[in-house]
Amino acid sequence: MATPGQVITCKAAVAWEPNKPLVIEDVQVAPPQVGEVRIKILFTALCHTDAYTWSGKDPEGLFPCILGHEAAGVVESIGEGVTEVQPGDHVIPCYQAECRECKFCKSGKTNLCGKVRSATGVGVMLSDRKSRFSINGKPIYHFMGTSTFSQYTVVHDVSVAKIDPKAPLEKVCLLGCGVPTGLGAVWNTAKVESGSIVAIFGLGTVGLAVAEGAKTAGASRIIGIDIDSKKFDTAKKFGVTEFVNPKDHEKPIQQVIVDLTDGGVDYSFECIGNVSVMRAALECCHKGWGTSVIVGVAASGQEISTRPFQLVTGRVWKGTAFGGFKSRSQVPWLVEKYLKKEIKVDEYITHNLTLGEINEAFHLMHEGGCLRCVLKVHE
Numbered sequence: 411m412a413t414p415g416q417v418i419t420c421k422a423a424v425a426w427e428p429n430k431p432l433v434i435e436d437v438q439v440a441p442p443q444v445g446e447v448r449i450k451i452l453f454t455a456l457c458h459t460d461a462y463t464w465s466g467k468d469p470e471g472l473f474p475c476i477l478g479h480e481a482a483g484v485v486e487s488i489g490e491g492v493t494e495v496q497p498g499d500h501v502i503p504c505y506q507a508e509c510r511e512c513k514f515c516k517s518g519k520t521n522l523c524g525k526v527r528s529a530t531g532v533g534v535m536l537s538d539r540k541s542r543f544s545i546n547g548k549p550i551y552h553f554m555g556t557s558t559f560s561q562y563t564v565v566h567d568v569s570v571a572k573i574d575p576k577a578p579l580e581k582v583c584l585l586g587c588g589v590p591t592g593l594g595a596v597w598n599t600a601k602v603e604s605g606s607i608v609a610i611f612g613l614g615t616v617g618l619a620v621a622e623g624a625k626t627a628g629a630s631r632i633i634g635i636d637i638d639s640k641k642f643d644t645a646k647k648f649g650v651t652e653f654v655n656p657k658d659h660e661k662p663i664q665q666v667i668v669d670l671t672d673g674g675v676d677y678s679f680e681c682i683g684n685v686s687v688m689r690a691a692l693e694c695c696h697k698g699w700g701t702s703v704i705v706g707v708a709a710s711g712q713e714i715s716t717r718p719f720q721l722v723t724g725r726v727w728k729g730t731a732f733g734g735f736k737s738r739s740q741v742p743w744l745v746e747k748y749l750k751k752e753i754k755v756d757e758y759i760t761h762n763l764t765l766g767e768i769n770e771a772f773h774l775m776h777e778g779g780c781l782r783c784v785l786k787v788h789e
Contacts, residue, residue: 413486413487414486414487415441416441417440417441418438418439418448418486418562419437419438420436420437420439420560420562421434421435421436422437422550422557422560422561423478423559423768424437424474424550425463425464425473425475425476425477426474427473427474428466428473432477434765435545436545437544437545438544438545439542439560439562439563440542440544440564441487442488442542443489443535443537443538444490444491445489445490445491445492445566445567446488446492446535446537446542446564446565446566447488447495447567447570448486448487448489448542448563449484449485449486449501449562449570450483450486450562450788451482451503451560452482452580452786452788453481453483453580453583453785453786453787454478454480454482454559454765454784454785454787455583455586455587455588455759455782455784455785456480456771456772456782456783457479457588458775459479459587459707460559460772461775462707462709463477463553464477469710469711470531472533472551472553474551475533475550475552475557476550476551476552476557476563477559478553478556478557478558478560479503479505479553479557479586479587480558480584480586480587480588481503481556481558481583481787482500482502483500483501483787484499484500484501485498485499488567489567492567494570494738495572499572500574500577500579501572502570502571502573502582502586502741502745503555503569503570503571504570504571504586504738504741505530505556505569505732506521506522506735506737507523507526507527507530507566507568508521508523508736508737508738509523509524509568510738512524512525521735521736523568525568526555526566526569529555530552530555530566530569533551533552534552535552535564535566536566542564543557543560552564556569556586558586559768559785560787561765561787569737570738571737571738571741571742572738573741573742573745574745576749577745577748577749580762580784580786581756581759582745583784584755584758584759584782585741585745585755586741587732588616588619588758588782589615589619589754589758590619590735590740590741590744591616591619592615592616592618592619592620592622592623592679592681592733593623593733594623595616595620595679595703595730595733595734596608596626596627596677596679597626597627597733597734598730598733598734599703599729599733599734600677600679600701602623602624602627602629602676602677604627605628605629605630606627606630606676606677607629607631607633607671608620608629608633608675608676608678608679609635609667609671609675609678609679609691610624610635610679611636611679611680611682611687611690612635612687612706613641613650614681615758615781616681617636617681618644618648618650618758619648620681620705621645621649621650622754624677625648625649626753629649629677631651632650632652633652633653633670633671634650634653636653636655637657639653639655640778641778644781647757648754648757654667664694671694673696673697674696674697675694675696676695676696676699676700676701677701678691678692678694678700678701678702678703679691679702679703680702680704681705681706682706683706683707683709685708685712685713685715687706688702688704688706689714689716691704692716692720692725695726696725697723697724699725700724700726701728702726702728703728703729704727704729705729705730759781759782760781760782761774761783761784762783762784763783763785764785765785766789767785
């Protein structure tokens with residue numbers, strides 16, 4: 411059946427209010443307007459950022475909304491002025507846009523893009539400040555400019571990465587968030603050199619991707635830090651060489667790491683979003699040159715602290731978003747690296763469910779034994 415130009419009614423998991431189970435609803439998805447792309451989402455994964463907004467702790471969280479931002483699908487139709495993708499193209503929607511013409515994109519200094527942020531931050535599309543989702547005429551907000559917990563979604567063209575059609579969408583959907591964030595924190599933000607000593611706080615998907623990136627970069631020691639010792643066996647497969655559980659020590663964890671490493675690590679990565687751990691990650695860095703990268707997203711209103719002397723004596727505190735990767739340019743490159751078996755993706759997928767089982771998938775994610783759960787979106 412021909413759908414371009416028509417409203418599509420499809421299934422989506424709607425978050426009606428914070429902390430209440432998502433509800434599978436029949437949602438109307440309007441056709442794409444100027445500069446927009448409508449995508450048939452085939453596979454979507456769950457990420458802790460979805461849970462963070464769903465919990466009500468996200469100041470930008472708006473309800474009702476359709477969550478989801480780590481996915482892959484096929485272009486169904488395109489709006490006026492869209493030139494870089496065509497119907498039938500295999501794509502990954504990217505919450506980090508890349509317009510190539512704003513101040514940020516032109517700076518050569520960042521992967522952040524300013525073009526659509528004013529709209530995606532408030533759950534609407536840029537052209538008319540309206541949503542493309544509705545249920546019986548009631549608008550449903552977009553989320554992160556992606557909203558992938560829906561069989562069809564509408565996104566800005568600057569947020570669509572066209573990828574090799576040979577790539578399995580049920581795997582490469584992970585390249586929309588967590589895996590690139592970890593790899594890029596190492597390769598782009600920290601620029602870890604061969605022989606470095608690295609500490610990783612939090613061994614979930616992002617922390618494991620940091621480990622893999624550090625191993626690829628030639629790090630000599632990769633110390634994984636987590637309060638769940640069961641994670642160590644998995645972490646070894648991704649390159650972690652030593653494991654420290656803070657619960658096994660009376661001393662502050664930063665002191666434990668400093669003692670283990672003759673003065674501290676060259677690079678540390680906080681992959682949790684806990685401000686006290688962020689401090690520990692900075693303070694376990696070596697005097698004179700240690701760099702700590704904040705990867706985890708802390709709750710709204712939280713603040714970081716340390717003594718200025720930590721920075722005066724040569725430590726550097728940095729942050730990263732989407733691992734510093736430019737989405738449209740570099741996600742296709744990451745897909746090629748996966749196809750050449752140069753980066754892991756399959757190994758992060760511990761569970762496969764359907765869109766209808768999304769609430770169960772969120773429970774799995776919080777239990778700790780789950781890295782990534784991929785949902786098949788169409789029955």
